[in-house]
């Protein structure tokens with residue numbers, strides 16, 4: 391068939407996608423968003439939309455038979471994971487040979503499962519990573535625009551200092567200070583006022599009942615409540631859920647033709663559709679957008695894509711680690727699942743590290759201090775198309791994470807020494823392991839700005855085809871990435887609408 395025609399299609403509903411759809415909708419362009427995950431707005435049998443972290447059910451995971459939580463073990467007992475029914479759940483763990491990548495699935499993408507930490511990168515590092523982007527413009531216009539669109543807020547310092555829910559963060563700050571390292575408050579999209587009411591017991595708990603990686607039932611301003619709500623509000627944007635884009639080809643008139651599979655939430659194929667459009671925006675995330683373009687290049691449906699597609703991938707230097715505290719230094723049975731502080735050792739000349747003081751909300755005292763370290767790892771991976779499996783495979787070896795582990799070790803060795811404490815070796819799998827170097831939360835790259843695309847995300851070799859998401863960022867940004875992804879998308883789509891889109895959609 392010729393397919394249904396829409397002026398603009400946006401693939402995915404994460405940060406880059408949501409920004410693009412809102413600005414297209416505001417410009418009067420009829421836009422269809424295609425999202426492989428479901429819409430998370432209907433309560434399950436227990437009355438909640440999302441399941442909790444401590445008793446996960448099928449809503450937790452994207453088509454798995456057992457949950458795959460980041461902290462799979464505790465004292466080497468597999469206590470955190472559960473057998474489940476395969477389902478279109480909210481968190482996916484995409485397992486490659488030597489690296490696993492966590493991603494969100496559903497309307498809102500990663501915003502549904504992430505910690506909400508909304509960090510603007512330090513300008514000097516942004517300039518180092520993306521030297522061709524005008525930093526003046528980013529820091530005066532697009533970072534502020536992103537922070538306001540995402541509804542980023544700061545925690546009330548007075549409340550932070552006295553609440554039991556952030557004992558773990560204050561302990562982490564004190565122990566860093568003993569080693570001469572400073573910390574910084576981290577803004578968030580979680581509604582801090584709501585969290586205070588949770589603590590007061592006047593509203594249902596979310597951050598204060600260990601909800602985060604399988605979704606927050608309350609409090610978090612995920613994209614479905616910010617950018618996507620605004621996009622739908624323009625009246626020009628429609629979202630189709632449980633629709634996965636499989637192939638992209640270009641027709642002789644320059645429009646794009648997509649093959650899209652519609653499934654039910656149990657994974658049964660309902661329909662295979664063809665949808666065509668003039669302007670195509672890929673916002674399927676680092677893994678998703680890169681896979682779509684690699685498949686198109688390697689199967690010849692978009693044969694002119696250049697050799698940069700698939701390159702420049704990195705895990706943003708992610709490494710998790712944990713320390714065991716002395717019995718007189720409890721981190722608290724009550725822990726907010728939303729992080730509030732980061733250890734900022736980015737100016738360290740040998741081993742720059744920005745480490746989130748992460749919660750471990752187990753509901754009982756564990757004496758554990760947990761961290762997600764973001765380091766400056768120069769190693770990069772490459773995606774290659776695996777024809778037999780029809781998927782993008784990641785070439786990345788465990789050894790490539792050695793620089794990240796070395797940086798984290800340098801910081802936490804100093805913190806351990808200053809506090810006469812040790813690492814925990816039992817949290818990251820079945821073998822003794824102090825550093826989780828085999829998974830990440832921050833996949834970046836695959837279609838790098840200025841290499842696979844021009845300086846605004848226009849894909850090289852094709853007109854009216856754009857990449858809008860984390861795949862534009864070359865592997866590292868030094869802080870949690872979604873504010874940067876959002877700001878870059880704001881910058882790029884403004885230019886694209888002005889120069890490429892505006893006149894072609896006058897009806």
Ligand code: FDA
Nearest residue numbers: 402404405406426499500505507635675678860870871872
């Ligand atoms: P994103 O991954 O958000 O969205 C892509 C969407 O496209 C998904 O909804 C996906 O289902 C869909 N899709 C993919 N392929 C498709 C196809 N073929 N057809 C249709 N749809 C398709 N960052 C941060 O800044 N602060 C934080 O605190 C955290 N914390 C955190 C915790 C956890 C557990 C995770 C997993 C991640 C984080 N992150 C984070 C990272 C952050 O969530 C991530 O960087 C962004 O979500 C990436 O945004 P993108 O727009 O690139 O894609």
